[in-house]
Amino acid sequence: MPEDIPIQKEIIDHFNQKNINIFPFCLNACGKEKIEEKLNEINEINEINEINKKIIIFILDDYEFELKSYKNQIILRSSADKSLLKDNEFILPYLWDNNQTSFEPLKRTTKPIIGFCGWRSKPRYEILKKIRNHNQLQANYILRDKFMGGHRLRKDTVNEFYDNMKQSHFIICNRGTGNFSMRFYQTLAAGRIPLVVDTDMQLPLNNIAPYHKVIIMEKTVEKVIEKLLFMWENEDIEKIQQECSKFYEKYLNYNSYAQWLHQEIKDKSSI
Numbered sequence: 001m002p003e004d005i006p007i008q009k010e011i012i013d014h015f016n017q018k019n020i021n022i023f024p025f026c027l028n029a030c031g032k033e034k035i036e037e038k039l040n041e042i043n044e045i046n047e048i049n050e051i052n053k054k055i056i057i058f059i060l061d062d063y064e065f066e067l068k069s070y071k072n073q074i075i076l077r078s079s080a081d082k083s084l085l086k087d088n089e090f091i092l093p094y095l096w097d098n099n100q101t102s103f104e105p106l107k108r109t110t111k112p113i114i115g116f117c118g119w120r121s122k123p124r125y126e127i128l129k130k131i132r133n134h135n136q137l138q139a140n141y142i143l144r145d146k147f148m149g150g151h152r153l154r155k156d157t158v159n160e161f162y163d164n165m166k167q168s169h170f171i172i173c174n175r176g177t178g179n180f181s182m183r184f185y186q187t188l189a190a191g192r193i194p195l196v197v198d199t200d201m202q203l204p205l206n207n208i209a210p211y212h213k214v215i216i217m218e219k220t221v222e223k224v225i226e227k228l229l230f231m232w233e234n235e236d237i238e239k240i241q242q243e244c245s246k247f248y249e250k251y252l253n254y255n256s257y258a259q260w261l262h263q264e265i266k267d268k269s270s271i
Contacts, residue, residue: 007093007254008058011076014258015056026058032065043070060094062178074265079178082202087268090261091204093185093252102191102245103166105238109138112232114195115168117142117161118183124174127197127221131172136229140168162190169237170195170216170228185252188214191245193237195224205260207267209251214244 008026027035042055059077066084067075075086078094106113114131116124120143132139142164165171165187173184173194179201187194196217203211211217216231218224231240250256 007257010254011056011258011261014262018262027061032063035059035061035063036068039068039070039073043073058092060092062176064179076261079180080202081179081200083200085202090264091180091202091206093204093257094180094182102189102242102248105191105241106167106169108237109169111136111138112170112228112237113138113140113168114170114172114228115140115164115192116172117144117164119144119176121176123176123197123199124172127172127174127195127224130221130225134225137225140164165190165192169193169232169241175199175201184215185248188244188248188252191241193231193240193244195228197221197224204257205251205264208260208264209247214240214247 027038039057042057054072054074056074056076059075061077062079064079064081064084066081067077067086067089069086069088073088075089076092077089078092080089080091114137116128116139118124120128128139128141128143131137132141142160170193171183171187173181173187173196175181179199181196184194184196194215194217196215198217198219201217203209203217216224216227218227231237251260
């Protein structure tokens with residue numbers, strides 16, 4: 001079990017405490033061919049040895065390709081296309097740490113402030129440009145020319161990232177290389193409102209957690225901006241920021257997610 005992905009350990013500990021027989025595998029950053037090969041290999045081992053356990057497989061990777069479904073395998077993956085997910089697949093919140101405390105809500109300003117600190121990659125380019133050019137919005141960007149995410153960053157880079165978030169009401173959380181955004185979880189934890197253009201993205205606990213109360217997620221940039229402006233004009237922005245951090249604590253931090261995941265899996269299988 002990799003020590004640097006503690007959410008995996010939290011999930012396994014939860015199922016062990018419930019006396020549920022599971023057998024965990026981790027296929028982190030393997031690539032498509034290796035993952036498919038390993039899933040088939042795990043299935044063959046299971047059939048030959050007649051292991052009477054659910055096999056939980058963690059896949060922390062950028063790939064959103066379709067996976068073959070095998071009996072007794074439960075797949076927890078960070079990236080996927082919603083339209084290709086099988087009933088045995090569940091989305092895993094992808095965070096290196098669980099320690100980000102929420103900021104005080106940012107008070108209302110003349111215009112809503114939309115923040116982003118990160119790589120100006122293709123899936124983000126349109127929303128970055130249209131928000132910057134919109135006369136009713138204030139862009140607050142720190143743009144990078146390469147990926148600088150992960151868990152081993154210079155302290156000043158991390159501070160810039162969170163300072164940008166602290167000074168914004170909304171944060172652009174479009175997908176990166178994979179069909180998910182680590183920034184999405186960091187934004188909720190920090191008490192800021194995520195903006196997401198839906199790229200056939202499945203969110204964790206999608207059938208349980210009421211995301212519509214705390215995020216803006218639409219199919220087009222225009223719809224995201226329209227909903228943002230409506231929220232700004234008609235709702236209590238400070239209160240929604242507070243609800244974002246509460247939402248994260250209730251559904252997505254390590255301890256709470258493991259418990260909700262158990263319920264979600266029970267609803268679909270006999271575990």
